[in-house]
Amino acid sequence: MTTQTTIGGNGAAVSEQLLDTMNGTNKSTGTRAGSNTLAGNSPADLQDTFLQLLMAQMKNQDPTNPMDSSQMTSQIAQINTVTGIGQLNASLASLSTQLTAGQQTQAAALKQSVVLTPGNAMAVADGKATPVGVQLASDATSVKIxxxxxxxxxxxxxxxxxxxxxxxxxxWTPIDDAGNPLPDGxxxxxSSATIGGKTGVPTTLTAAQVLGVVRQADGTAGLVLxxxxxxxxxGVAAIL
Structure with missing residues (x-):
């Protein structure tokens, strides 16, 4: 059975279902509005419910004491803000999905490429040395590896x-400081450098080949080296 509630000084009746929906309760079951089929929790549902209640208030207001127009405008602005935030969140979620997909495509294009990444291990084989490098956050002098x-x-x-x-x-050519070829291994x-007049340690970089691409736990693309x-x-400092 549907009960009625009066709004305004003239005692006009408004459905309890509308008030329950706006308040987020269901008196017949004692549950929240999430289990009530009258309305959902989306911004559009809340806006629709709010406008229904606002119209009911306007229709049943006391003619001798009408609603304050500034309050009504403020209420409408607030519900529009909630709706806008909901739409913004949906847009950001869509953008995040697109960016992730773009990352996967970009990463796939790097397969078989040689990249420089932070590290300190390198190798010499068949008279050739793994490329190396440094990464500096600011200008430096006397940089050495x-x-x-x-x-x-x-x-x-x-x-x-x-x-x-x-x-x-x-x-670099794999020879020692005396000019002798370095053995394979x-x-x-x-690294070291002088940065801003003080001794600093630049980030060392070593080369590796990209063997494949995987999806990491956070959803981003990972390069298997x-x-x-x-x-x-x-984490890729350079593509060689």
Missing amino acids: EIRNSAGQIVKTLDLGNLKAGTVPVA NYTIT SNGSTIGLN
Whole structure:
């Protein structure tokens, strides 16, 4: 059975169902509006419910004490704001999906490419050395890269001099400081520089080939590298 509630000084009746929907309750079941088939929780549903209640208030207002037009305008503005936020959230969700799809396509195009990523491991094989590099957050002077063998001994120092901020790839011939060819094997690199008058440590970069693309836990694209690591697109410092 539908009950009635009076609104305004003239005692006019308004359906309890409309008031229950606006208040988010269902008196007949004691549940929230989510289980009530009269209205949903979307911004459009809330706006429709709000306008129904507003119209009921206007129709049944006391002629001697009518509604304040400024209050009505404020109420309409508030519900429009809620609707706008809902539409904005939907648009942002759609944009996020499109960006993720675009990332996957971009990452797929890098397959078989050689990229520089943060790291310190490199190798020498058949007289060729893995490309290396440094990444600087600001201009630096006296930038150096030291190459160590598996025993931790410095076998080669690359003096890069003064460098501007950014990523600097370095291709080099695998010979030691005495001019002798370096034997095949695994090596590590470290870097140093003078930044703003103080000793700094630039980010070292090493090269690896992109073997494949995977979807990471956060939904973004990940590059599977030949060195056994997986890195996101934002971790790629350079494409060689």
